[in-house]
Amino acid sequence: MEIRQKKQVSELLFIVYNRALHPELFEIRHDHRIVKDKYESRIWVTGLSHVISFHRGEATLCEVIADTSAMLPRRGKLISLPFRGERDEELNHAEGIHYLTSFQVETLSPRLYAKVHGDLAAHAADHGLFVPFPEWAGGGPTPFTYLDYEAKLSQLHVFAYHAFPDEMTLIKTQSIFEVA
Numbered sequence: 533m534e535i536r537q538k539k540q541v542s543e544l545l546f547i548v549y550n551r552a553l554h555p556e557l558f559e560i561r562h563d564h565r566i567v568k569d570k571y572e573s574r575i576w577v578t579g580l581s582h583v584i585s586f587h588r589g590e591a592t593l594c595e596v597i598a599d600t601s602a603m604l605p606r607r608g609k610l611i612s613l614p615f616r617g618e619r620d621e622e623l624n625h626a627e628g629i630h631y632l633t634s635f636q637v638e639t640l641s642p643r644l645y646a647k648v649h650g651d652l653a654a655h656a657a658d659h660g661l662f663v664p665f666p667e668w669a670g671g672g673p674t675p676f677t678y679l680d681y682e683a684k685l686s687q688l689h690v691f692a693y694h695a696f697p698d699e700m701t702l703i704k705t706q707s708i709f710e711v712a
Contacts, residue, residue: 541701543601544581544615546635549594550625551608552585562663566683570711573688577663577677580694586709591627595707597694615703630710638702645700649673652693656680660691673697686711 555576562577576583581597598604600614611621618636625631640648653676656662660680668675675695682689687710694703 541615541637541696541699541703543599544703545596545598545600545602546611546613546615546619546633546705547596547598547604547609548611548621548623548631548633549596549605549608550592550610551594552587552592553583553594553596553604557602557604558583561677562661564661566681566688568683568685570686571688571709573683573709575661575679575681575690577661577679580665580668580675580677580696582677582679582692582694584690584707584709586629586631586688588627588629588711591625591629593623593625593629593631593709595633595705597692597703597705624712628712630712631708632710633705633707635703635705638704640700640702642700645697645702646673648702649695649697652676652678652695670698 558578560576564575566573572587574585584595586593615637620634623631656678662678664674664676666674678693680691690707692705
């Protein structure tokens with residue numbers, strides 16, 4: 533599954549599962565693995581979207597941004613929200629994972645969008661995972677996914693930015709996965 537630039541932000545969902553999802557469900561553009569003593573995490577860039585899996589022993593929480601038409605499983609779905617405005621969520625997994633997330637959708641003026649787009653791309657040159665999609669640029673700014681993260685001993689903080697130039701819109705998520 534791939535989120536193409538032609539998709540609208542309104543066609544995306546924010547989903548959290550209490551299980552891992554199979555990689556064959558996604559077109560993975562970048563795969564990053566984080567291993568710490570207390571947890572392991574996989575971060576997949578899947579177009580202008582992402583999948584973050586956080587594993588502690590047998591317990592898993594999986595954050596997904598996906599197209600509303602994606603054929604994703606229903607089993608294990610804890611949260612499924614459309615991308616509109618701002619939202620905060622919190623979960624405590626029975627097996628010791630505490631999860632906090634916040635997301636917002638920002639539609640900006642062309643001038644402000646160009647500034648924020650440039651600032652994020654410049655910052656990404658030295659931090660995190662930056663995946664541009666020039667093949668989706670319609671002569672304007674390049675769509676991109678940028679995930680900056682901080683992997684601590686018992687916590688993973690992920691800041692994600694998905695740039696939709698055709699809509700002058702950014703999706704921003706901030707997620708904290710914590711071993712309780």
